Amino acid sequence: MAITKARVSGGSAVSKAPRGRGRPQARSDDETRTVILDAARHEFSSTGYAATSMESVARRAGVSTKTLYRLIPNKSALFEAMITDRLDRFASVVRLKACEGTDIKAALCAALIACGELILDGEVIALQRMILGESEQFPEIADTFYTKAIKRTESTLANWLKAQAKRGLIDIENAEVAAGMLLGMLAFQPQRAVMFGHAPAPDRNELERRAQVATGLFLSGCARGPA
Numbered sequence: 001m002a003i004t005k006a007r008v009s010g011g012s013a014v015s016k017a018p019r020g021r022g023r024p025q026a027r028s029d030d031e032t033r034t035v036i037l038d039a040a041r042h043e044f045s046s047t048g049y050a051a052t053s054m055e056s057v058a059r060r061a062g063v064s065t066k067t068l069y070r071l072i073p074n075k076s077a078l079f080e081a082m083i084t085d086r087l088d089r090f091a092s093v094v095r096l097k098a099c100e101g102t103d104i105k106a107a108l109c110a111a112l113i114a115c116g117e118l119i120l121d122g123e124v125i126a127l128q129r130m131i132l133g134e135s136e137q138f139p140e141i142a143d144t145f146y147t148k149a150i151k152r153t154e155s156t157l158a159n160w161l162k163a164q165a166k167r168g169l170i171d172i173e174n175a176e177v178a179a180g181m182l183l184g185m186l187a188f189q190p191q192r193a194v195m196f197g198h199a200p201a202p203d204r205n206e207l208e209r210r211a212q213v214a215t216g217l218f219l220s221g222c223a224r225g226p227a
Contacts, residue, residue, distance in 0.1 A: 033071050033081075036061045040082045045126035049079065049134050049141055079141055083148045090118050091156050104169040105215055111160055112186050112211040115153060119187045120201045124149075125194050154179045170222045178222070185214040 027035075039061035043052045054075055058068045072078045118124065127145070135142035158179035164170045172178045190210070193199035202210065 029071060032061075032063060032067065034085075036063060036068060036071065036078075037082050037085045040078050041086070041123055041127075044079065044082065045123045045130060048130050049075075049138055054078070076140060080144050080148060083144060086118075086124075087149060087152050087156075090114070090153070102169065104164060105219060107164075108219065109208075109211045109215045111157065112182065112214055113207055115157055115183060116186050116202075116207045116211060118153065119183065120191060120194065120207070122201060125191065125201070129195060154183060157182065170219070172222050178218075182214055182218055185217065186210055 036057065040052075040057050043057050043060055047056070052075065054068055055065055057078065058065045061068070072081055131142050131145050154176060158175040161170065161172060161175040161178055165172055165175065187210075190199065190202050190206075194201050
């Protein structure tokens with residue numbers, strides 16, 4: 001590497017460190033999109049759908065509006081992408097898959113805890129409050145949340161139950177109905193209490209307790225014993 005030299009008073013030459021070249025490497029579009037969707041979640045849940053603008057989301061995300069519009073064309077698409085992103089992460093990160101062993105009780109309890117962490121999340125509940133308050137003016141946001149969040153959560157758990165039934169661990173006639181009942185037992189009561197301001201969201205210990213109770217009640221009716 002070439003070293004430049006500069007003269008100082010007295011005539012001697014001293015070495016100067018080479019200067020860095022160019023700007024830091026830019027974020028990828030995927031990384032930028034993740035930042036934008038996180039910002040959108042905060043904006044929609046804290047200020048509402050009507051008051052949220054593409055410009056306010058861009059400011060919160062620290063990106064230009066040009067970048068935001070390049071990645072997501074409008075506010076409706078932004079809202080849907082925000083919901084889908086959260087559910088994608090829920091479906092991929094949590095362990096809602098067929099258990100490798102035969103301990104169906106522990107596996108179902110873990111699956112329900114994962115569902116509860118999503119359903120009873122503070123931002124998710126804030127979004128539901130916002131949707132209920134603004135759905136008359138913006139019916140499309142209620143439809144998006146129902147199809148992309150509520151029904152997809154149910155179908156994710158239903159698919160898990162179907163996998164267990166195929167393995168001969170449980171006996172159920174309708175996995176979708178069973179999933180809805182399980183989620184109702186787990187989260188309906190605390191969710192209503194939080195939404196109406198009568199109680200905080202359950203902590204991890206309470207969520208685990210509720211998941212264990214729901215698991216026990218469910219398996220007492222559909223678990224298959226040894227042949």
